[in-house]
Amino acid sequence: MTTLSTASRVAAATRPRTGAPAGLVVLAAVLALTAAVSLAVGSRTIPLGTVLHVLVHPDGSDASTIVHGLRLPRTLIGLAVGVALGIAGALMQGHTRNPLADPGLLGVSAGASFAVVLGIFVFGVTSVGGYAWFALAGAGLASAAVFAIGSTRGGPSPLTLVLAGTAVSALLASLTQAVVLRDLETLDEYRFWAVGSVSGRDLGVLWQILPFLAVGLLLAATSAPGLNLLQLGDDVATALGMHPLRHRVMGVSAVMLLTGAATAACGPIGFVGLVVPHVARRLAGVDYRWIVPYAGLAGGLLVLVADILGRLLVRPAELQVGIVMALIGGPVFVALVRRTRMVRL
Numbered sequence: 001m002t003t004l005s006t007a008s009r010v011a012a013a014t015r016p017r018t019g020a021p022a023g024l025v026v027l028a029a030v031l032a033l034t035a036a037v038s039l040a041v042g043s044r045t046i047p048l049g050t051v052l053h054v055l056v057h058p059d060g061s062d063a064s065t066i067v068h069g070l071r072l073p074r075t076l077i078g079l080a081v082g083v084a085l086g087i088a089g090a091l092m093q094g095h096t097r098n099p100l101a102d103p104g105l106l107g108v109s110a111g112a113s114f115a116v117v118l119g120i121f122v123f124g125v126t127s128v129g130g131y132a133w134f135a136l137a138g139a140g141l142a143s144a145a146v147f148a149i150g151s152t153r154g155g156p157s158p159l160t161l162v163l164a165g166t167a168v169s170a171l172l173a174s175l176t177q178a179v180v181l182r183d184l185e186t187l188d189e190y191r192f193w194a195v196g197s198v199s200g201r202d203l204g205v206l207w208q209i210l211p212f213l214a215v216g217l218l219l220a221a222t223s224a225p226g227l228n229l230l231q232l233g234d235d236v237a238t239a240l241g242m243h244p245l246r247h248r249v250m251g252v253s254a255v256m257l258l259t260g261a262a263t264a265a266c267g268p269i270g271f272v273g274l275v276v277p278h279v280a281r282r283l284a285g286v287d288y289r290w291i292v293p294y295a296g297l298a299g300g301l302l303v304l305v306a307d308i309l310g311r312l313l314v315r316p317a318e319l320q321v322g323i324v325m326a327l328i329g330g331p332v333f334v335a336l337v338r339r340t341r342m343v344r345l
Contacts, residue, residue, distance in 0.1 A: 020284050020294075027283075027297045031079075034304045038075040039067055041308060043316040077206050078198040078307050078321065079300045081266050084213055084258040086299020087220050089273025090280060090291050094227040095251045096158040103259040103273040105165040106252065110172035111142020112263040116193055117179045121186045128201055131193055132208050132264040139260030142168060147252060157234075161252070196269040196322020198307055209261040216257030220292055223250040227288040269322045271329025272299050302328075 039051045046063050054064040055072075088103040096105070104110070115138020119125040125134065150157075150164035180187040226247040229237040234244040262269070280294035303321060306328060310319035 020290050023283055024290070024293060024297070027294065027301070031297055031301045031304070034301055034308070035075055035079060038078070038304050038308055039071045042066075042071065042311050043318075073201055073203045073206070074198045074307065075304065076203070077201050077265055078303045080206060080209070080213060081198065081262040081269065082272060082300035082303030083296040084216065084262040084299070085269065085272040085303070086276040086280075086295040086297075087217070087292055088255045088258040088262075089275075089299070090277040090288070090295035091220055091223070091227070091251045091255050092273060093277050094288055094291075095230065095248055095255075096162055097231065098158065098162065099278070100274065101162065102270075103255055104169065104268070104270070105162055106255055106259070107142035107146045107165050107168040107172065108139045108256060108259040109263055109268040110169040110176070111138040111140075111145075112136070112260060113190075113194060113268060114138055114172045114176045114179075115141075117176050117186060117190050120189045121179050121183055126189060128193075128205055129208060131267075132205055135264035136209070136212065136260050139263055140256060142172060143252070143256035143260070193267045195320045196267040196325070197320040198266050198303070199318065199320070201265065205265050209265050212257045212261040216254045216261065219250050219254035220258070223247050223254060224288045224292040227251070228286075231286075267322065269303070269325055271325050271333065272302055275329055275332050276302060 036048055036051065039055070040046050040048050044066065046066065050063050051067055054061065054067050058064045058068055085103065089101075092103050092105065093099055093101045112135035115134040116125075116131050118138075119130060119134035125131060146161065146165045146168050149168065150160040150162075152160060180190050226237075226242055229240055229242050230244060230247060237244050259273070276295050276299045277291065279298050280291045283298075284290035284294045303325075306324040307321045310321055310324045313319055313324075
């Protein structure tokens with residue numbers, strides 16, 4: 001009877017808010033409009049009508065070259081990175097039951113950064129495409145180390161994962177700083193990647209990370225429903241027929257793949273995975289079957305808006321999206337900490 005009563009309460013609590021499906025459609029429409037604006041604005045503004053025309057009928061004009069050669073790749077990469085970081089943030093906060101958790105807690109960003117530094121320092125890598133492979137490898141190894149260190153006999157718990165991630169991230173950050181301070185040439189190369197940017201990337205970078213994004217999204221979609229039960233604790237979830245360790249492994253793997261691919265493509269971009277899940281919960285309620293898609297669309301929207309603002313604030317120069325996100329995310333983070341009612345899971 002107790003188990004049935006708990007299951008009934010879970011079903012009632014996770015019922016989506018009225019209008020959640022419609023809100024998802026509206027958010028997708030806003031995201032599409034923002035993507036169109038991203039193709040139109042920059043150091044040279046192109047009318048939306050012209051943008052739509054050259055997208056369908058490339059004619060070799062200056063507008064067509066700008067749209068296809070520069071703005072379309074950065075818009076698609078920014079969209080993919082935002083979706084990945086938003087979903088990874090929602091999964092991370094759900095699995096750790098920590099409303100201030102960030103995907104970087106798994107050591108993904110620190111591992112990617114250290115691997116890129118080694119690629120520059122040891123192998124002389126200078127291309128964005130080369131950074132991507134080193135970053136993916138570093139993110140994967142760091143996440144595996146965090147998972148191994150944070151696992152006990154009963155598997156990884158939210159607390160041990162956070163502690164292990166913090167320790168591994170601190171160690172890798174120290175090693176990264178030791179290398180870049182020892183070699184000024186490595187520092188010059190690394191700082192352009194580390195600032196976090198979607199500019200200067202071509203579609204080849206997107207194709208390189210796309211398989212990792214696809215697998216990460218599939219794992220996220222598969223593990224999201226189980227997060228509703230995991231919020232009640234592992235004992236209750238087990239009593240209701242769930243295998244907590246299996247779902248946690250799937251969720252952490254999704255976070256690793258999504259964050260690693262995003263970091264590989266653009267460098268570390270902070271605050272997206274921290275802020276976006278709170279917006280998603282306010283729009284969709286507490287059901288992770290809705291939070292995850294909301295977080296993905298909101299993450300893509302946030303990164304595109306930050307990139308657009310970066311092009312306009314210091315026009316004709318640009319601010320990198322990582323800098324703009326820090327300017328936006330810092331005050332929002334302080335607000336989240338102070339307004340605990342907003343961040344309670």
